[in-house]
Amino acid sequence: MRYRIGYKEEKRKSLLQISGQLAKKQGFNVTGVDGFMQASGLTSGAFYSHFSSKNDLFKALIEAELHNSISLWQNNPHTTPEAWIDFELNRYLSIYHVDHSESGCILPALASEIARSDDDLKQVYQAELLRGHQLFVQHLGSEETAWAIMCQLVGAILMARSMADDALKLIILESCKQSIKSMLQNAL
Amino acid sequence: MRYRIGYKEEKRKSLLQISGQLAKKQGFNVTGVDGFMQASGLTSGAFYSHFSSKNDLFKALIEAELHNSISLWQNNPHTTPEAWIDFELNRYLSIYHVDHSESGCILPALASEIARSDDDLKQVYQAELLRGHQLFVQHLGSEETAWAIMCQLVGAILMARSMADDALKLIILESCKQSIKSMLQNAL
DNA sequence: GTCTATACGCGGATAGAC
């Protein structure tokens, strides 16, 4: 063994992080194993000592990404429903998020590819997403409202990203932000 | 000329329709030119007498798909805002739509691939989408509400499609349906 | 307009040296 103990585990984490960024930016299917490894400074041959297949990477990557997202939501410092959701709206519905998919949420970036994947992968994804949903429920008090807002957030980023004009992206983001705020004023 | 006049135009329309179904079901990038042509009963060599490149097909396909969607919305027989949106909610937020992406809206199926495409293609997409938005504005009376609802509709289908459990798909659809209805009750 | 044949690069995955 020429590598110190714990190296493989750390390297795997690093691979997941870098591959996640690349997959969110370019798309997972469209990116080759060689692309993922080059971004990590390795060659494709080394890939299979960390993952059994490209699909195995996808599964691990989804789990890691959703863990990161849930941590972000949990670190929201506000406690009242209004302040909590305001914080999330400003963070999630930002131009920065639209323009930097590599550091953003996995849902608007990869959900359509997840939707076309095998059931095993969807189960992993669903389990993590339900944890995220529960977090929203805790703060908003309603399962229905939690799903509705999550869908609108994802749809807004997806929609804004496919627009050509920057001004229009902003309009879409602000429309959803205002819509969610007044929705909650009537519900909370 | 062994082919009757008007043949090429008809064949192109047929190619766009069948390719659109396949792209929405499998994804555009992941489907090969040969796949599109086989689904139309031709071989890949014939592709280039109809389209100059695969990307050219994508652009034409997006335009055709959005034309179809806008026609659907225009054929909504209801005139009052409540009845109009109810009709759309029941049609769009259905399990059938979740389970049959090949005959559904192009947005939840291909928006993330459009977001990663060149500016030329995004311009075509944006122009058609703005027409769709205007239709929503006509019936709902608010540009903001129109964007908010469109985002939520797209997000709901995308989200439902990536779930493993059918029951959960329904919960998400119904949550968004109810959320939009009460949002409009307070706004209209 | 469609076919077959073909060029050529990239896809995922494996084998063996270090």
Place this chain on the structure above:
DNA sequence: GTCTATCCGCGTATAGAC
């Protein structure tokens, strides 16, 4: 664990016969 070399199928696109 990572490297280079390699297998082999699929990707887009073109050429030429019918």
